[in-house]
Amino acid sequence: MSxxxxxxxxxxxxxxxxxxxxxxxxxxxxxxxxxxxxxxxKSTLIRTILGLVPLEAGTVTLFGTPQRRFRQWARIGYVPQxxxxxxxxxxxxxxxxxxxxxxxxxxxxxSGAADREAVRAALTDVGLLxxxxxxxxxxxGGQQQRTLIARALAGRPDLLIxxxxxxxxxxxxxxxxxSALRRFAEAGGTILLVAHELGPIEPLIDKAVVVHHGRxxxxxAVPEPAGHHAEPGHDHVHPHAEAERAxxxxxxxxxxxxx
Amino acid sequence: xxxxxLGALIIGLIAPALGIYLVQRRxxxxxxxxxxxxxxxxxxxxxxxQSPVLTAVVVSIIGAIGVELVRERGRTSGDLxxxxxxxxxxxxxxxxxxxxxxxxxxNLMQFLFGxxxxxxxxxxxxxxxxxxxxxVAMLGLRQALFAVCNDEEYARVSGLPVRTLNLxxxxxxxxxxxxxxxxxxxxxxSALMVVPVAAAQQVxxxxxxxxxxxxxxxVGSAAxxxxxxxxxxxxxxxxxxILAIAAxxxxxxxxxxxxxxxxxxxxxxxxxxxxxxxxxxxxQAEAR
Numbered sequence: 001m002s003x004x005x006x007x008x009x010x011x012x013x014x015x016x017x018x019x020x021x022x023x024x025x026x027x028x029x030x031x032x033x034x035x036x037x038x039x040x041x042k043s044t045l046i047r048t049i050l051g052l053v054p055l056e057a058g059t060v061t062l063f064g065t066p067q068r069r070f071r072q073w074a075r076i077g078y079v080p081q082x083x084x085x086x087x088x089x090x091x092x093x094x095x096x097x098x099x100x101x102x103x104x105x106x107x108x109x110x111s112g113a114a115d116r117e118a119v120r121a122a123l124t125d126v127g128l129l130x131x132x133x134x135x136x137x138x139x140x141g142g143q144q145q146r147t148l149i150a151r152a153l154a155g156r157p158d159l160l161i162x163x164x165x166x167x168x169x170x171x172x173x174x175x176x177x178x179s180a181l182r183r184f185a186e187a188g189g190t191i192l193l194v195a196h197e198l199g200p201i202e203p204l205i206d207k208a209v210v211v212h213h214g215r216x217x218x219x220x221a222v223p224e225p226a227g228h229h230a231e232p233g234h235d236h237v238h239p240h241a242e243a244e245r246a247x248x249x250x251x252x253x254x255x256x257x258x259x
Numbered sequence: 260x261x262x263x264x265l266g267a268l269i270i271g272l273i274a275p276a277l278g279i280y281l282v283q284r285r286x287x288x289x290x291x292x293x294x295x296x297x298x299x300x301x302x303x304x305x306x307x308x309q310s311p312v313l314t315a316v317v318v319s320i321i322g323a324i325g326v327e328l329v330r331e332r333g334r335t336s337g338d339l340x341x342x343x344x345x346x347x348x349x350x351x352x353x354x355x356x357x358x359x360x361x362x363x364x365x366n367l368m369q370f371l372f373g374x375x376x377x378x379x380x381x382x383x384x385x386x387x388x389x390x391x392x393x394x395v396a397m398l399g400l401r402q403a404l405f406a407v408c409n410d411e412e413y414a415r416v417s418g419l420p421v422r423t424l425n426l427x428x429x430x431x432x433x434x435x436x437x438x439x440x441x442x443x444x445x446x447x448x449s450a451l452m453v454v455p456v457a458a459a460q461q462v463x464x465x466x467x468x469x470x471x472x473x474x475x476x477x478v479g480s481a482a483x484x485x486x487x488x489x490x491x492x493x494x495x496x497x498x499x500x501i502l503a504i505a506a507x508x509x510x511x512x513x514x515x516x517x518x519x520x521x522x523x524x525x526x527x528x529x530x531x532x533x534x535x536x537x538x539x540x541x542x543q544a545e546a547r
Contacts, residue, residue: 050416073418080413089283089456091409092465099406103417107403107424135464151413 001064002027003159003190004049009058011048018044019214022058031191031204033222036211042194045211046163049192050078074103077152079162083136083144093139093147094132097122100154122150125183127176142173149177153184160184162193166201174200198222262383263375264485267499269390270442270451271481275473276397277435278452280428283408289326290449292341293436295348296322297445300437301370302355311370312385312437319433322348327429331422373444373496375485386438393431404428405466443496450500451477458507461514476506
């Protein structure tokens with residue numbers, strides 16, 4: 001039984017087709033990377049699979065159940081690219097990670113020892129246990145990303161879905177959660193991630209899917225980057241990049257390497 | 260007098276319990292907006308010779324649900340929608356109250372600024388019952404509400420009933436505003452929801468501790484405000500709000516002073532070793 005099946009999916013945004021005729025299959029235990037330039041639609045694909053964006057055509061099936069009837073959300077751990085906008089009040093790392101237990105527990109039961117244990121285990125896995133009582137606003141960007149991964153891991157999911165986990169993250173944090181992801185995959189978990197630079201995650205990837213202009217352009221082993229995209233440190237930003245929700249508009253800055 | 264104190268204490272306890280979620284989502288002015296809408300409800304009640312508190316609750320709930328649905332869609336600019344609500348609410352209320360039989364200015368004042376000293380036994384029972392309901396909802400669902408207000412998309416993917424929880428918060432805001440109408444009045448009710456939270460978060464590190472501290476500050480301001488208003492014969496509602504703001508100033512100044520003193524008394528303390536990126540250029544001259 002496949003974990004995620006997308007069949008002939010199409011998504012539009014404001015009358016413009018963002019994804020067309022997408023087919024994707026993720027088997028249990030696989031680590032699948034969705035690659036593509038900014039504006040290619042790769043983040044939209046993830047958000048469509050999660051039900052955050054409505055499908056215009058086609059179907060999404062999660063763990064063998066059509067998305068519309070799917071209820072076992074605790075089996076999915078979602079790691080968004082950034083902390084949410086609700087930051088008017090301080091929150092500790094522990095409290096943010098604890099909200100990852102709600103899918104398992106339901107909203108009416110109070111939290112118990114099992115929840116506390118899962119939170120501590122998740123934070124240990126990403127190497128942030130010593131910061132459990134610190135406000136998240138005092139963490140670096142990379143540490144906040146690790147907190148979001150811990151939040152997803154706390155629910156003990158079968159499938160982890162990550163949206164650009166390494167974007168703008170310091171090298172130490174990238175290594176820390178590459179290890180966490182490797183342990184998750186070795187324990188039998190399935191991973192679906194969106195990225196445009198893989199870094200230390202690259203050895204984990206079983207299958208790469210490249211999205212280009214809203215369609216699947218390639219599916220197979222991790223491809224070699226082409227042309228000036230192959231330069232390390234190349235900032236993969238193209239003109240007319242789609243200004244995605246809640247992000248600052250990206251200016252066209254396709255930088256050439258400095259030689 | 261005891262009834263006035265009890266009413267104030269209940270409001271002082273529950274307003275920050277709700278307000279913390281509003282502040283977290285950066286909707287601190289919603290309480291104000293619903294208060295303005297409630298005034299139209301009061302006007303409707305006075306015009307139709309019904310209980311103004313009851314009609315205010317009904318109109319506020321409709322208004323709050325309307326604001327939530329507009330916010331959810333995300334298309335209309337939130338602040339324009341709120342502006343229409345605020346000014347329409349106040350204007351509608353003033354016109355309707357003027358048209359009713361009891362059209363003296365005093366009547367309007369008591370709804371705008373509170374009339375704690377005329378709290379009847381029935382008023383107190385309504386405040387107590389609704390207050391307990393609000394408290395149970397806000398404390399009992401704390402983890403779920405925190406998740407929704409902290410990261411709504413993540414809450415959605417967790418399978419939480421996000422829309423229901425948002426509507427619950429909207430209805431709770433409407434109910435809290437209308438029962439606080441008696442204490443501090445519609446124009447100041449937002450203060451009790453927001454100022455204790457603002458004061459608390461100057462010194463707290465987490466959500467739970469902020470909520471607890473805000474409720475303590477809320478109750479404290481309410482108690483001290485009613486006592487002080489009795490001593491110097493001022494409007495109790497406004498006095499409560501001034502004390503809450505004084506608490507905010509005191510906590511902010513106190514926390515700032517504490518931080519300065521701590522830094523002075525430990526000058527040689529080592530900074531935690533920052534996790535540095537590996538240097539991107541060769542530092543030694545060997546590569547030449």
